[in-house]
Amino acid sequence: MARSKTRCIGLLTAGGDCPGLNAVIRAIAKVAIHEHGIRVVGIQDGFRGLVENRTIPLDDEAVSGILTRGGTILGASRDKPHSMSVKGELRDMTDAAVETVRDHKIDCLVCLGGGGTAKNAYRLAQKGGIEVMTLPKTIDNDVFGTDVTFGFVTAVGIATDAIVRLHTTATSHHRMIICEIMGHRAGWLALQSGLAGGADVILLPEIPYDLQRIAEYMFARRKQGKRFSIIAAAEGAKTLAEAVEAQKAKKAEKNGKKPDKKAAGKGARPEEAATEAEAVDAIRADLPLKVRKLHEEVMAYHAVQEPMATRLARHLQELTGVEARVTSLGHVQRGGIPSSFDRALCTQLGAKAADLLAQGKYGVMVAYRNGVCVPVRLEDVVGRRKPVPLDHPMLECARKVGTCLGD
Ligand code: F6P
DSSP states (O other): OOOOOOSEEEEEEOOOOTTTTTHHHHHHHIIIIIIIEEEEEOOOOTHHHTTTOOOOEEOOOTTTTTTTTOTTTOOOOOOOOBBEETTEEOOHHHHHHHHHHHHTOOSEEEEEEHHHHHHHHHHHHHHOOOOEEEEEETTTTTTTTTSSOBBBBHHHHHHHHHHHHHHHHHHHTEEEEEEEOOOOOOOOHHHHHHHTTTEEEEETTTTTTHHHHHHHHHHHHHTTTTEEEEEEEEOOOOOOOHHHHHHHHHHHHHTOOOOOOOOOTTTTOGGGGEEEEEEEEHHTOOOOOOHHHHHHHHHHHHOOOOOOHHHHHHHHHHHHOOEEEEOOGGGGGSSSOOHHHHHHHHHHHHHHHHHHHHHHOSSSEEEEEETEEEEEHHHHHTTTTTOOOOOOOOHHHHHTTTTTTTO
């Protein structure tokens, strides 16, 4: 065994959890410990645990038996070191993060996460003068520089299975069922599962949809004697008008304008409230200030999303007269046992990461390209996204088999 250039690594999982995280943790730790004699420190709850110096040793025993386990044994969070909520205030915690790295004599911080995590890790390396490496995790498959992210294929399987099962009720009751699929601002998950599950309509963030076109498509289906439709809708799919509005809002926020939110606590007494929203406002107004502040902190960073599928179902039902139902798959897509493809992918990515660490290769993301794991420089991938290209063969194929893409 050649002498390893790395003696100790820190391992953290940041962003949303995802099938395969434990498989990667296991592979990195096993190869690092047994092949290269590297000590592995597990950091809990992503960058928050790094800032708060919450760690566990990752020895052979700690990573045994976790290959098939979903989620992450380390815990995850969406916190960023350079802008972290501490006692109700956003603070730059870079120094605290770096202190933990120094405290444990960590030569390289290995961050398992998506595009946001890569950005945060890179920033930390630049500002804090530490070494980092990332591995591309997300069910969204939107990380630039890798052919596939780990967790994606498992999520495709879950969403496909749901679409197949929804056909039963849709055909029996002659309904349209809108199945909302995750993916953030990318349509990979909806596209691949929609294609594999035989969805009649697939809506993606990359292709603004036209309600009239979808309604016409459904009328045409009815004429052919098909009295049901399955719509696989990516959570980020929008009409053209919504897409323009979203762009404007993003621009305004970038320029410092906050979204216009109703002042908290205003409104009727709970018993007088006409709507649920008013009742919530009134109850909140009665809470002690300290508790209300805590709630506001959570609300500021974790807005509860309304499923877009509900709105779409209402509009399409109005336009077509076909009874509509909604299934929002949500976090089911991130849960449970990673698929065999993902477990094999994760093991290869993790093993490659450990080998690269032993060679002292830092500042890279370990990507999967053309069937092999390769390092790509972080500066070449950070800040870039991978949406579905409009000339992707899967889109062409969907159109050829008569799937409506909403345009
Ligand atoms: O990035 C993964 C993802 O599951 C997205 O598809 C989704 O938009 C988001 O995370 C949901 O995040 P959270 O778990 O914080 O609700």
